[in-house]
Each structure stands twice: as structure tokens, then as C-alpha cells.
Amino acid sequence: MxxxxxxxxxxxxxxxxxxxxxxxxFKIAISPGLLALAAxxxxxxxxxxxxxGDVFLTPAELSKARATSSQLAAAIPREVQVWFPESVRFxxxxxxxxxSEPLARLFSLDLSLRESAYYAFGFLWTLxxxxxxxxxxxxxxxxxxxxxxxxxxxxxxxxxxxxxFRYFLAPLYPVLVLVALVCPIAALGWIIxxxxxxxxxxxxxxxxxxxxxxxxxxxxxxxxxxxxxLMWPTISAERDxxxxxxxxxxxxxxxGKPLHFFFYVVVAAAFGALCWAVVWTAMVLVQExxxxxxxxxxxxxATAEIRMQxxxxxxxxxxxxxxxxxxxxxxxxxxxAIIVLMHTVAAAFRYTFLFSVASAIYLLLRHxxxxxxxxxxxxxxxxxxxxxxxxxxxxPAGTPAPAPPVNDTDGRD
Numbered sequence: 154m155x156x157x158x159x160x161x162x163x164x165x166x167x168x169x170x171x172x173x174x175x176x177x178x179f180k181i182a183i184s185p186g187l188l189a190l191a192a193x194x195x196x197x198x199x200x201x202x203x204x205x206g207d208v209f210l211t212p213a214e215l216s217k218a219r220a221t222s223s224q225l226a227a228a229i230p231r232e233v234q235v236w237f238p239e240s241v242r243f244x245x246x247x248x249x250x251x252x253s254e255p256l257a258r259l260f261s262l263d264l265s266l267r268e269s270a271y272y273a274f275g276f277l278w279t280l281x282x283x284x285x286x287x288x289x290x291x292x293x294x295x296x297x298x299x300x301x302x303x304x305x306x307x308x309x310x311x312x313x314x315x316x317x318f319r320y321f322l323a324p325l326y327p328v329l330v331l332v333a334l335v336c337p338i339a340a341l342g343w344i345i346x347x348x349x350x351x352x353x354x355x356x357x358x359x360x361x362x363x364x365x366x367x368x369x370x371x372x373x374x375x376x377x378x379x380x381x382x383l384m385w386p387t388i389s390a391e392r393d394x395x396x397x398x399x400x401x402x403x404x405x406x407x408x409g410k411p412l413h414f415f416f417y418v419v420v421a422a423a424f425g426a427l428c429w430a431v432v433w434t435a436m437v438l439v440q441e442x443x444x445x446x447x448x449x450x451x452x453x454x455a456t457a458e459i460r461m462q463x464x465x466x467x468x469x470x471x472x473x474x475x476x477x478x479x480x481x482x483x484x485x486x487x488x489x490a491i492i493v494l495m496h497t498v499a500a501a502f503r504y505t506f507l508f509s510v511a512s513a514i515y516l517l518l519r520h521x522x523x524x525x526x527x528x529x530x531x532x533x534x535x536x537x538x539x540x541x542x543x544x545x546x547x548x549p550a551g552t553p554a555p556a557p558p559v560n561d562t563d564g565r566d
Contacts, residue, residue: 171517174298174527175421178509179428181294182502186306190286191501192494201278209271218271221258246422248503253378255279256328260374284320284385287508288313292389294512299390299530312533316388323384323399327377334370338363376404379414382507383407386515392531406518413521414514421510428506436499440492459485467492 181187206215255276259269293309296302313320341359345352356363380403387402388394407414448456462482466489516527 171520171527172417172420174513174517175417175424175510177298178294178421178506178513179424181297181509182428182506183432184293184306184505187286187290187293187505188498188501190289190306191504192497194282194286195497195501195504197282198279201282202275205271205274205278209267209274211267214265214268214271218268246425248507249382252279252283252507253381257378280324281321283504285310285313285317286504287385288316288320288389290505290508291386291512294509295386295389295516295530296532298513298516299528300532313389316394319388319394319396319399320385323388323396324377324381326396326400327373327404331370331373331377334366334373338366372408376407380404380407382511383515383518385508386512389512390515390519390530394531402519406515406522409522410518414518417514417517421514425503425506425510429503432499432502436495440495459488463488463492465489467496 206218210218255272258264258272259276264272289306289309292312293304293306296304296309341352341356341363345356383403383406384396384399387399388396391398444456444460447459451459462485466486516530519525520527
């Protein structure tokens with residue numbers, strides 16, 4: 154007897170290519186609630202940095218610090234730049250570079266004590282400010298990617314709020330270990346400062362140990378630099394996720410499957426550049442539509458002047474206004490402020506996308522390293538089930554179950 158040939162009805166693409174989960178992050182990243190939360194964090198970030206500049210730096214030092222270009226962007230090797238062209242780097246990696254830059258600046262050799270305090274304060278401020286939005290975004294992304302069900306921002310916030318200090322402390326674990334490694338070498342430097350000749354001789358005798366400590370510092374710094382975006386998804390996905398688990402998992406995943414990690418990052422960066430092009434184009438269309446529609450009534454010349462002054466205020470933060478047009482200036486300033494808000498919401502997409510795609514990469518690497526299914530994430534018990542569970546728990550252990558209802562018909566029609 155011959156068997157009929159099987160017919161292929163459906164291909165499980167997600168099982169064949171698990172990394173396709175990366176392409177589901179755009180929908181999460183454009184969530185209005187997440188964009189609003191990230192936009193607020195973007196607007197608040199300069200407050201701490203300006204305070205640190207006023208406290209720790211002179212005006213000249215502050216101008217120099219602000220004029221310094223990104224060290225992380227400049228440190229990207231030429232071979233890697235082939236994979237990350239300029240358009241991709243500054244579109245998809247901008248949020249990562251901005252959040253990582255304060256920590257990288259602390260490792261500069263030419264920093265004064267005041268500059269070190271400035272960057273240390275800025276790093277802690279940035280971490281404290283973004284810990285909650287990062288926790289909310291990663292929690293929403295983790296659950297939505299694992300269950301295919303939408304998650305409200307309020308629900309994600311109720312999860313991330315009580316765990317705020319876990320999100321805040323997770324990236325500090327390797328930083329504290331790095332500081333502990335620095336202390337004995339710094340003591341050696343103090344000896345050189347006090348006794349130049351004898352101190353240098355002592356440094357030469359101890360330099361092999363210094364090199365070994367530097368090797369350990371390289372491992373810590375490399376894992377922190379590449380793995381810190383995976384720390385917050387760890388806390389968002391695991392039942393008992395704490396700073397130490399976030400630290401250990403991120404390092405084991407980055408160093409355990411480096412080629413997988415690099416592949417996921419390349420795909421995410423290319424996809425992020427495309428997504429950013431869509432978001433920025435949409436924002437420009439919304440912005441320009443208003444001016445185009447305005448020109449139908451106000452005329453092209455007046456609208457062009459309004460547009461120029463509003464964009465000057467939005468981009469430069471300042472403009473030279475004619476002194477005899479105070480109402481005109483107030484109106485163009487208000488238009489410029491709305492444009493600033495639009496640009497901020499568009500820029501917020503870079504951060505929501507970073508944390509959303511980091512959550513997807515975390516699930517992929519956890520599947521590769523720990524062989525855990527991507528839908529194995531911790532889900533809190535809905536509050537609606539709490540009264541029922543409390544009633545069941547209150548019943549005595551020996552209470553018999555209620556008898557089934559009696560059938561009055563005894564099986565007869």
C-alpha cells in the first residue's frame with residue numbers, strides 16, 4: 154500500500170530563523186507611551202549635566218568638554234566601520250553611543266580631577282535617569298516578544314518601579330570591580346609621585362602584575378561596554394533577576410557566543426537605520442505639512458520667514474529677532490518649541506528601539522547559550538486572580554471538595 158505524499162501547509166519561520174524576532178521590535182519601539190517616557194528622559198538629561206558643569210568645571214573647561222567629539226564613535230575600528238557605515242552608525246547606534254560615552258570618558262588619561270568628577274556625576278545622573286525608562290521599555294519588549302500579546306505601559310511600569318534599584322545597580326557592578334582594580338595601581342602612582350626614581354624602579358618590578366590586572370580590567374571593560382544593554386532585559390525577563398544575575402548573564406552571553414552577538418547586532422543596526430529613516434521622514438512630513446498648509450492663507454513669503462525663524466530657534470536654541478515684532482517673535486518661538494518637541498519624540502525612537510532590540514538579542518542569546526525557549530519569561534500573576542487565590546488559601550487543608558450536582562433525570566429523557 155503506497156502512502157500519499159505529504160503536503161507542506163506552513164513553514165515555521167520563527168523556528169527556522171529565530172533572529173527574525175529582531176524585526177518585531179519596530180512595533181514595540183513606536184509605542185506612544187514608550188516614546189513619551191523616553192522623550193521626558195531626553196529633556197531631563199541636560200539638567201544633570203549642566204548642574205555638574207556649573208559645580209565642577211570652569212566655563213573654559215565646560216566649553217572644551219562639550220566640544221569634544223565622541224570617543225566611542227572615533228574608536229570604532231576601520232574593519233568594523235565596513236559593517237557599520239556612517240549612516241547606520243549614527244542612526245541606529247546613536248542612543249547606545251550617547252549612553253555609553255560618559256563611562257568611556259572616565260578612562261581618558263588627560264582628565265583632571267574636576268573633569269573626572271564631572272563625568273562621574275554625569276554618568277551616575279544618566280544611569281539614574283534612564284534606569285526606570287529602560288526597565289519599562291525592556292519589560293514591555295520582553296513580554297510582548299515572548300507572548301505575542303500587547304503589554305500596557307502602566308503594567309510594565311508597575312513591574313519596573315519596585316525593581317528600580319536593580320536596574321540602577323546592575324551596570325555599577327563591573328564599574329565597582331574596575332575601581333577596586335585601579336586602587337593598587339593608583340597607590341603605585343602615588344609612590345612614583347613621592348619618590349620618582351625609587352617609585353619607577355618599583356613599578357618596573359611590579360609591572361608584570363600590573364599587566365595581569367590590566368588583562369582582567371580589559372575583560373571587565375569589554376563585557377561592560379558591549380553587554381550593558383543586556384543587563385536590563387535580564388531583570389525584566391527573569392523571576393529573581395538581580396544586579397548580580399544581570400552582570401553574570403550579560404558577560405556569559407557576550408563572551409560565550411561572540412559571533413552570534415555580532416551577527417544580531419549587525420542585523421539590528423541595519424534594520425534600525427531603515428526604521429529611523431521611516432520615523433524621521435514621517436516627522437519631517439508632519440512638520441512641513443503644517444507650513445505648506447499655512448502658506449495657503451499667509452502666503453509663501455511670510456510662511457518662509459516664519460519657518461526659518463522657528464527652525465532657527467528649534468535647532469540653535471537662539472535667534473536674532475527684529476525688536477519691533479514682539480508678537481510675531483512670540484508666535485515663531487512657540488512654533489519652534491513645538492518643533493523641538495517633535496524632534497525630541499523622533500529622537501526618543503532611537504532609545505526605545507535600542508532597549509527593544511536589546512531585549513530581543515537577550516532572548517536570542519539566552520536561547521543559544523542556556524537553551525531556554527524564548528517564551529520562558531517571568532509573568533506576574535494578574536491582580537484579578539488574587540482574591541480567588543486568597544479564598545482558596547483560607548480554606549482548611551482537610552476541607553472536602555463539594556459534591557458534584559445530582560442529575561435529576563437519572564439519565565432518562
